[in-house]
Amino acid sequence: xxxxxxxxxxxxxxxxxxxxxxxxxxxxxxxxxxxxxxxxxxxxxxxxxxxxxxxxxxxxxxxxxxxxxxxxxxxxxxxxxxxxxxxxxxxxxxxxxxxxxxxxxxxxxxxxxxxxxxxxxxxxxxxxxxxxxxxxxxxxxxxxxxxxxxxxxxxxxxxxxxxxxxxxxxxxxxxxxxxxxxxx
Amino acid sequence: xxxxxxxxxxxxxxxxxxxxxxxxxxxxxxxxxxxxxxxxxxxxxxxxxxxxxxxxxxxxxxxxxxxxxxxxxxxxxxxxx
Numbered sequence: 623x624x625x626x627x628x629x630x631x632x633x634x635x636x637x638x639x640x641x642x643x644x645x646x647x648x649x650x651x652x653x654x655x656x657x658x659x660x661x662x663x664x665x666x667x668x669x670x671x672x673x674x675x676x677x678x679x680x681x682x683x684x685x686x687x688x689x690x691x692x693x694x695x696x697x698x699x700x701x702x703x704x705x706x707x708x709x710x711x712x713x714x715x716x717x718x719x720x721x722x723x724x725x726x727x728x729x730x731x732x733x734x735x736x737x738x739x740x741x742x743x744x745x746x747x748x749x750x751x752x753x754x755x756x757x758x759x760x761x762x763x764x765x766x767x768x769x770x771x772x773x774x775x776x777x778x779x780x781x782x783x784x785x786x787x788x789x790x791x792x793x794x795x796x797x798x799x800x801x802x803x804x805x806x
Numbered sequence: 807x808x809x810x811x812x813x814x815x816x817x818x819x820x821x822x823x824x825x826x827x828x829x830x831x832x833x834x835x836x837x838x839x840x841x842x843x844x845x846x847x848x849x850x851x852x853x854x855x856x857x858x859x860x861x862x863x864x865x866x867x868x869x870x871x872x873x874x875x876x877x878x879x880x881x882x883x884x885x886x887x
Contacts, residue, residue, distance in 0.1 A: 630861075630871050630872070631860055631861075631871060631875075631885075634871060634872050634875050635875075635885065660870070661861075661864075661870045661871040661872055662870075662872050663870050663872040663873055664872045664873070664875075664876065667872055699809045699810065702809055703809070703811055705811075705812070705817055706811070706812065707820070708859060708862065710861045710862065712861065713861070730860075730885060730887060731859075731860075731861070732823075732827075732858060732859075732887070733859070736812070736820060739812065739816060740810060740811070740812035740813070740816055741810045742810055743810075751887045752887075753887065781884075784885070785878070785879050785882070785883070785884050785885065786884060786885045786886075786887065787830055787834075787884040787885070787886045787887075788887055789823070789826070789827075789886065789887065792887070
């Protein structure tokens with residue numbers, strides 16, 4: 623079973639994407655914290671969120687007191703060093719839920735991606751942006767491509783729909799993996 | 807217990823990534839649109855260009871991330887990841 627955890631920015635951005643419905647092919651359950659839900663206000667994003675909830679794919683995470691204690695501990699660690707990128711409460715909530723469930727965290731927040739680059743207790747987490755979601759939708763057969771050029775067209779479509787720009791080094795890493803997958 | 811900290815090498819890598827992302831946001835932004843906004847929104851958009859943090863930028867504008875994102879799109883500021 624593939625479990626995901628989403629942050630607000632991802633849901634807001636992904637709801638703009640013309641192939642947004644495909645995400646239900648990738649995850650059995652996606653959890654969202656109710657404080658993250660509070661950030662979602664536009665009709666487009668609310669409709670998309672409600673649609674995923676009706677399908678039973680998106681669920682509100684039942685946050686606990688023990689996790690609140692972990693939030694306080696992690697927050698104090700992150701706040702104590704000015705060289706660590708700022709992380710707000712919703713970002714930390716997502717990290718903690720993903721660690722608890724061993725879920726894929728889908729986040730568009732750069733600070734979240736950086737925590738897993740150095741924090742020993744969070745380094746094992748898989749953190750994806752829309753780029754890796756699109757990549758894995760291809761592997762799952764939910765988006766069909768026959769070449770890396772076709773995948774680049776898919777990326778371009780996403781970048782235009784959501785006004786995103788993926789860094790070339792990250793795109794190249796995905797293209798290397800996809801080339802191997804296409805060749806296999 | 808010692809708190810985990812990123813290595814110097816990682817901090818330098820992040821600084822390079824941040825500078826590149828900032829450059830892309832500055833070059834893509836519609837500055838004419840930004841200058842026409844009310845002060846709170848204008849400052850929030852400039853913060854977003856400089857720091858790339860949508861949550862804090864939305865707070866500066868006194869909006870939710872979702873509400874602020876509509877303005878981000880109109881200001882042509884890309885999310886660089």
